[in-house]
Amino acid sequence: MANIRDVAALARVSPITVSRVFNNPERVSPPTRARVEAAVEELGYIPNQIARSLRSNRTNTLALVLTDITNPFWTSIARSVEDAASGQGFNVILCNTDENEAKQEEYLSVLLRKRVDGFLLVPARSEASAVESILRQNVPVVVLDRRVPGAEVDVVRSDSEAGAYGLTRHLICLGHRQIAMLCGPLGVSTAQERVDGYRRALTEAGIPVDEHWIREGEYTVESGYAVASELLAERVLPSALLGANNFVAMGAIRAIREAGLRLPEDISVACIDDIPDWLVGEPFLTVAAQSPYDMGLRATELLLRQIREPGVHPTQEILLPTELVLRRSTAAVNVNHREKT
Amino acid sequence: MANIRDVAALARVSPITVSRVFNNPERVSPPTRARVEAAVEELGYIPNQIARSLRSNRTNTLALVLTDITNPFWTSIARSVEDAASGQGFNVILCNTDENEAKQEEYLSVLLRKRVDGFLLVPARSEASAVESILRQNVPVVVLDRRVPGAEVDVVRSDSEAGAYGLTRHLICLGHRQIAMLCGPLGVSTAQERVDGYRRALTEAGIPVDEHWIREGEYTVESGYAVASELLAERVLPSALLGANNFVAMGAIRAIREAGLRLPEDISVACIDDIPDWLVGEPFLTVAAQSPYDMGLRATELLLRQIREPGVHPTQEILLPTELVLRRSTAAVNVNHREKT
DNA sequence: CTGTTAGCGCCTTCAG
DNA sequence: CTGAAGGCGCTAACAG
Numbered sequence: 001m002a003n004i005r006d007v008a009a010l011a012r013v014s015p016i017t018v019s020r021v022f023n024n025p026e027r028v029s030p031p032t033r034a035r036v037e038a039a040v041e042e043l044g045y046i047p048n049q050i051a052r053s054l055r056s057n058r059t060n061t062l063a064l065v066l067t068d069i070t071n072p073f074w075t076s077i078a079r080s081v082e083d084a085a086s087g088q089g090f091n092v093i094l095c096n097t098d099e100n101e102a103k104q105e106e107y108l109s110v111l112l113r114k115r116v117d118g119f120l121l122v123p124a125r126s127e128a129s130a131v132e133s134i135l136r137q138n139v140p141v142v143v144l145d146r147r148v149p150g151a152e153v154d155v156v157r158s159d160s161e162a163g164a165y166g167l168t169r170h171l172i173c174l175g176h177r178q179i180a181m182l183c184g185p186l187g188v189s190t191a192q193e194r195v196d197g198y199r200r201a202l203t204e205a206g207i208p209v210d211e212h213w214i215r216e217g218e219y220t221v222e223s224g225y226a227v228a229s230e231l232l233a234e235r236v237l238p239s240a241l242l243g244a245n246n247f248v249a250m251g252a253i254r255a256i257r258e259a260g261l262r263l264p265e266d267i268s269v270a271c272i273d274d275i276p277d278w279l280v281g282e283p284f285l286t287v288a289a290q291s292p293y294d295m296g297l298r299a300t301e302l303l304l305r306q307i308r309e310p311g312v313h314p315t316q317e318i319l320l321p322t323e324l325v326l327r328r329s330t331a332a333v334n335v336n337h338r339e340k341t
Numbered sequence: 342m343a344n345i346r347d348v349a350a351l352a353r354v355s356p357i358t359v360s361r362v363f364n365n366p367e368r369v370s371p372p373t374r375a376r377v378e379a380a381v382e383e384l385g386y387i388p389n390q391i392a393r394s395l396r397s398n399r400t401n402t403l404a405l406v407l408t409d410i411t412n413p414f415w416t417s418i419a420r421s422v423e424d425a426a427s428g429q430g431f432n433v434i435l436c437n438t439d440e441n442e443a444k445q446e447e448y449l450s451v452l453l454r455k456r457v458d459g460f461l462l463v464p465a466r467s468e469a470s471a472v473e474s475i476l477r478q479n480v481p482v483v484v485l486d487r488r489v490p491g492a493e494v495d496v497v498r499s500d501s502e503a504g505a506y507g508l509t510r511h512l513i514c515l516g517h518r519q520i521a522m523l524c525g526p527l528g529v530s531t532a533q534e535r536v537d538g539y540r541r542a543l544t545e546a547g548i549p550v551d552e553h554w555i556r557e558g559e560y561t562v563e564s565g566y567a568v569a570s571e572l573l574a575e576r577v578l579p580s581a582l583l584g585a586n587n588f589v590a591m592g593a594i595r596a597i598r599e600a601g602l603r604l605p606e607d608i609s610v611a612c613i614d615d616i617p618d619w620l621v622g623e624p625f626l627t628v629a630a631q632s633p634y635d636m637g638l639r640a641t642e643l644l645l646r647q648i649r650e651p652g653v654h655p656t657q658e659i660l661l662p663t664e665l666v667l668r669r670s671t672a673a674v675n676v677n678h679r680e681k682t
Numbered sequence: 683c684t685g686t687t688a689g690c691g692c693c694t695t696c697a698g
Numbered sequence: 699c700t701g702a703a704g705g706c707g708c709t710a711a712c713a714g
Contacts, residue, residue: 072413072620112387137342396693
């Protein structure tokens, strides 16, 4: 592969002149420039960005570390991040942690070695350690979706508490009293907040919170299925399920079908996170919808600003609202089906 | 940010010894190693992969250039590519071309400068030029999903022709004769092959191919919606629609609903590409399902082999089968609804 | 407008 | 087991 000196030799100029043809073409006389361009063409020369990065300390690359690109919520975020980044001349390295801290640590370590210009991080757990390993190196970070108590970072997230509150309230209005909360891993702030919202709605309505109805799991279809199956095998059935996210709810729905129960006649289901309607034809899930595309966009903008204008920025938190979308998966409680026969 | 010389100075060794502690720790005596490790810890030293890449000509980074991560088909591929790559110590840069050749060219140019170790490319158009710009630089490439006539590359793709053939045959068996084909951009091999399969099934059944029923569009929801709307506004309605992919079909379904037609009573719909069932609860679309996860995996394996074992490899093409999945979006033709009243 | 010098951080080669 | 020299490809800074 030809390098800058090969081109320089062929064009009978110095390497720096070739460099200038690429970076400041106006500072090279047209005839010289033409000679250089001809040589570039002839040799198929492509400037080596690695060498340039070594000098400039800039890679024009961002890291997007999320849990699982397969969930449409993260897919939208990935799309918006890549849109915003490529529009500003940055590429995006994609990493799936599956909420696994060991995987996350490994990724961060590799990415720090690669000297990415910044991180968009969905922390596997809401602890400061991961974020701090980045901040310690003075590398810009923006945290997505989750709070990280104790760390001084920019965060862009949705109002999970309000989302869960709204859904629970909606279920209460439909007459439900025995509402099971299939919550996510409590080490993650969103899981915690969703339980908080659930509790607040019940308490406000004067319904005692029964810990029996709160079940911790993962943010996955498998976990939602497993936890719901367990719940449905018990003597007293809930009349409604609140899924911590779309995956959990879809798993729960499968369990409900397999148990021979009807949705929503026998049991209602709602969750946080929508599924794009062009994927499902007739959307039927009642949800508190987030705005993932917007979230990725805002976060990328914050990150690029940090990169462009180094120095101390006051850390900021952007809180995006959720939107309650009522559909066919929730209905008024059916008193006949409260308990098993 | 500390560099290797800072560490060396603090540990009172030469830089090369520090390097060895990271790359060949067994060749450094334990006491020296301990001193170096202490210095590394104290300074928070992280080896600079850029400098290493400059020497080694290896970035441990792959480029995944696809059309739109938002389509679950590509999402699965992205997931499998990232899984396979990270398992072998490679990171993945994600790029969305939206089937736009200019965008694709821009990405390829930047990625070649970055000296990625290899490309997984879904070419925006089935022409050799993009692939050849990579091959010319002796950079490994594997083409995903599409054929590129005239280029000597490894390709991993599905049997689109057979998929479209199977779906068309299924519709014919249900009594449909006026089957509209909403095909993708004909510059893309898959679009072409899907039309071929459609034609073959009709011809074999002795049904004359009416070019009126073949409509070219993009592989997007919007395009599917637009083309189907147009079709449904005409005097003679088709009794079935064959969507070139899942997006097109979902757009068509929206158009059908808006036209006040019932699915599948008034009109049947089928398409190539499934939508993961955990996204839809009750899958209802009749499809020729591909295996995107597998496709990404196989392609990444091929690519990593090219990278690991440089030199001439016989180019190979891996053709994955599609699977016909019959669901509720297709039904026997309804003679009463063939023509508008 | 063009060129020379030097160095970004690391590691291969060769010596001790 | 440890180190010195040199260079990967590029571009600031400083001549001319």
